[in-house]
Amino acid sequence: MKLSSSEREGIVLQSKTGIVEDPWGYDQSYEHIVASVDESLKSLNTDYLDVLLLHRPDALVEPEEVARAFDELEAAGKVRAFGVSNHTPRQIDLLKTAVKQPLLVNQVQFSITHSSLIAQGMTSNMTTSDDAFTRDGGGLVDYARVNKITLQAWSPIQIGHEPGIFLGSLDYPELNAEIEGAVAKRNSR
Known part of the structure; x- marks a missing residue:
């Protein structure tokens, strides 16, 4: 991108980090987060990202490493805000034990044909629906509302998990x- 300062201020650039392609897996280490942001900045020909998301939970995440990366990226002016993608309330709480920046976004799969996030809150305690069971200590929509986290939909016109x-x-x-x-x-x- 080749944008003037005023043009750049007029758009929001968001990127994600955490998935490694070869070999495929997850990496939310300090080194990977910082390196992937630098790569995104270079690819986008910009000085900063407006939002950086941790893409998918990493079962081996060390919240202190994420916090160190976020602190450094924020202090350097490379990232202005932070969030997650596909994280449960408990996974967000785990990150919040070390990360001082507010996690402003959780990007989740949501569409009219994949709406269990909404159904879960409306079918609570009903034995006739699998959506009635909150398996992670609270519904994601309610958790996001209480914690002022914006839910962003990914693949909003995709057929559920099907192609x-x-x-x-x-x-x-x-x-x-x-x-x-x-x-x-x-x-x-």
């Missing part, structure tokens, strides 16, 4: 009819 999207899919005729009706109503204003 493909629901827009225009013959498997979702009623949903697509509703969406088309809403679009037509909006366009007629």
Whole structure:
């Protein structure tokens, strides 16, 4: 990117760190976090990221290493805000034992065909739904609201865990009819 300072201030750049491709796995070590931010800054031709997310939980995360990386990146002006992706309330609490920056974002899979995050809070204590059981000490939506964490949806038009999207899919005729009706109503204003 080649942006003037004022153009750069007008956009929000967010990146993620934590997944390693070869060999595939997770790495939320101090070294990996700092190196991946430097790589992102170079690739994007910018001096800072507005938001950095830890991409997927690392079962072996050392919160103190994450905190050291976040402190250094913030002090150097390389990252302005921090968050996570696909973390449970308890995983966020674990990070908060060492990380002093507020975790402002949790990017989670959410769509109209993958909405168990919402169903979980509405079916609490009902034996007829698997969504009724909170397996991590509290619903993620409620936890985010209490802790002022913005939930960002990833793959909002993907069909749950399946490949493909629901827009225009013959498997979702009623949903697509509703969406088309809403679009037509909006366009007629």
